[in-house]
Amino acid sequence: DVVLCNVGTDDREGKDRSFELPVNQEQKVQLCVQHNPRTVVIVSSGSGIRMTGWNEKAGAILYSWYAGQNGNTALAEILAGKINPSGKLPITIEKEFKDSPGYGYLPKGESLDEKWTSQKEKEHPIYDVEYTEGVFSGYRWYEKKNIEPLYPFGFGCSYTTFEYSDLTVSKETFNENDVLLVSFQVKNTGKIKGAEIAQLYIHDIESTVQRPVKELKGFEKVELEPGQSKIISLQLSKKDFSFWSVKTKNWFAEKGTFTIQVGSSSKDIKLQSQVELQ
CATH class of the missing domain: 2.60.40.10 (Immunoglobulins)
Incomplete structure (x- = not known):
């Protein structure tokens, strides 16, 4: 038997989110891969997430991003072998967020608020966020710093070779x-x-x-x-x-x-x- 485990994040322009999955979703994945190594983890997210705790334990990971109205049809066709996947990552996915050039950007005393509202946004102080990596953005940062990512830029799997x-x-x-x-x-x-x-x-x-x-x-x-x-x-x-x-x-x-x-x-x-x- 194969287990299909669907997890994801709520990404939006109005707020930041943690690199880690919510605790209940992380626990769900760990439970699935622990009981069945033939678990396919389907990730619905707009950017990278931390997968280090179960990446090696899962049978496969299908990164669907936000697939839209016909996304489930596409996912089913890939899982059934009707379609051979050919996508490549447009980003680098880190093992840990501390490996990212964005690590440490939160001002002292601040934290990510999962219950962020438009009213809180109006009342909250505005901070400058500095991008100090220069030309070393994306995959260039990890190569310059000799940081081994979980999945590198341009990576993707296929049912053929x-x-x-x-x-x-x-x-x-x-x-x-x-x-x-x-x-x-x-x-x-x-x-x-x-x-x-x-x-x-x-x-x-x-x-x-x-x-x-x-x-x-x-x-x-x-x-x-x-x-x-x-x-x-x-x-x-x-x-x-x-x-x-x-x-x-x-x-x-x-x-x-x-x-x-x-x-x-x-x-x-x-x-x-x-x-x-x-």
Whole structure:
């Protein structure tokens, strides 16, 4: 038997919520996974939640976000195998909230109020919230700080498997007026039809300013029959290798060596190649 355990959060612009699930929902998940390891936890939420306490115990986790009027039909089709899931995370999900760049943002003496009302909002003092991570937002923060997330940006599961191969770049050395063509092959190595979202990142090996470990520069979704393979080609131009110069107030492409990275998520890089901007 399989247990379907549905949990979620009430997200809205008017108030913040805890990263942890409400106590009664957390207890419900723990009870389900304790008694049946074939538990599928369905998460209805607008952002990340803490899943560290049961992530390894659940048979599967289906992150449905806020699925809308036809969401239950889509969920049923995925659970029944009629549809092969192909979504990828647009965020990073931390193991603990202390790993987040937003940790500690609450002013001293404040706490999250689950019974927040519009009247309380009018009466409450207004605070400035400072974003101090700079360009290291999202997945860039965790990579800079060497923080291992629970699920990385771009992660997603499928009922089939994919193989990446044959990475080629049109030029090994180039100037700022060139356009690079990055091509690679993706093959469905499983037994059923599926779709994969291949992601293209670049890494600046040495820079005069602080830059992220890697930066997403392109992606493409490809649908493949079992055993089928396709060539994906993505372009990179001057802007993709540039950073914003606070001195010149403009985008600047600094000469040097870059690593072209292709993978299925920000954490799972399958192929790499180096190029030099002259």
